[in-house]
Amino acid sequence: MSRAIHLFKDFLISREEKVITNILNSIDENQPEAFSKVTNQTKFNLYKEQITELIHLLERFLIGESDDEKINDWGKRVSEDNVRLGLSLSQSVHHFNSVRGALWEEISAMAERTNNFSAGESLRLGKLINDFIDDLILTFTYSFTGQATKRLRAQQEVIDELSTPVISIVDEVAVLPIIGDIDTHRARILMEHTLRETKNKEVDCLIIDLSGVFIVDTMVAQELFKIIDSLKLTGVDVNLTGMRPELAQSVVTLGINFDNVKMYSNLGQALKAFGIVRK
Template identity: 40%
Template sequence: MEQCMKSLYTYLNDHLVDMREEWLKILENSSSNFYSIDKSTANLEELVTAHQILIENVIKVFIEDEAEYSANISKWAVKVAEKRAKDLVPILESIEQLNVVKGILSSYVEKFSEESTDHLTISTLFEWIRLIHYAFDLFVNIFISSYDEYKFQQLTAQQETIYELSSPVIPITKGIGVLPLIGDIDTKRAQLIMENTLKECNEKRFNHLFIDLSGVPLIDTMVAHQIFQVIHALRLIGVKGYLSGLRPEVAQTAIQLGVDFSQIPMFNNLASALESFGLMVNEVKYV
């Protein structure tokens, strides 16, 4: 049995080019945006190389012990998953192509059994097909897990970038800056606002910072607490904080929640806040 499996491995390895050509013919009629031979030469070369390495790794299921095989196929699955996620290839398109490749490989296992001079039993053929399915199932499971993990990391990084961009500290004149807050504020964003605000105020040597809340539709005890925390932390580094633009409905909610803004300098809007420092809005020069 072991010798037959080695012979099968050699047969499949000798027909790598044939299997690749069959796959490329199928790609000619593919409706996939990524898996298409109409793409650039560089993309086609990458697909062919990836296909070659995939098959080379999969067929080793017939000659390697399970632990060694699992380690090798896992490394390749992770690498391919990250590449496909980075290229924004829909995961279903990748799984579809893996099934196509599995079908082609299985057909060559059947060809080997038909051409073999050894007396092979049906159970032997079924065992080989089972190993092929096992190999691809292992690859697909790791591929999906790695693909999802990479996409999650991308989304997390993008979300953090969005958070940072949504809380910009804008210098308007020497020693004075504005922090315009827009949209809902959750715990994660509140923490980033704290970190970014302190860092920016320190680097730009602000003495005064106006936090404008006109774009915040909702305030709760958590948001109010975070605002207090930011202003208190600013005071510790020598920056005086002011609030402006507290919308009527937000102010009403704050009162109902028992939030006390009386210890913080307040302004009706950002324009009046700037005017209190002798800065007319149409004269402000952003620096």
């Protein structure tokens, strides 16, 4: 371990609290919107903990005792926290710049207080710290991207579930209102969710309302047929309401057989056919 590294490590340990405070102040000054997303208590309990661990990792790195497993674990935990708090990747990465800036200030402060500390030693020490921060950013970014993707996927699953409600009307009769576009992904979700819900709710007859489907083409007709066919195979009687002329035309063009599916012009008509009337 070179003299400069040894001196800086000891200097950093002696001023650890001040360095951490400077980093937090820098983040607060340069990115007030990041702190606006969290409470003061969270700021000092979470952010300070993150920065403190980072400084400790740097201190171990400077004496040649860097632990990749601990660094990866730090990146994973911090990325999970930041994703949970709703911080963007750019906001999170900017925090590392605050760390980098504070550490360079410490190099300058040490150089001013230490005799025979050359500019070359300062630059070499700065490069070492830059390399450490850059590697940490890569580790963090990889983990953050994975966490953000996982969170978005979970949110999409919730949206998919909410957009395919099987609503029980009376015993063994339910309605599935489909609203919005139907693509291959949504058709798969519709099929999986509808098959599961009709089984769980012991539905014998399902009324699928298509009045909310505005964009219709051959793909929509094909996917709709697959859903109906799958339901019929499980013993569910399917009725359609609100089929638009464009969709009906696509069905005819494709030669899709809906002969065994009862059609109604609107949901009210279908419900009336089942003896369900508004009082």
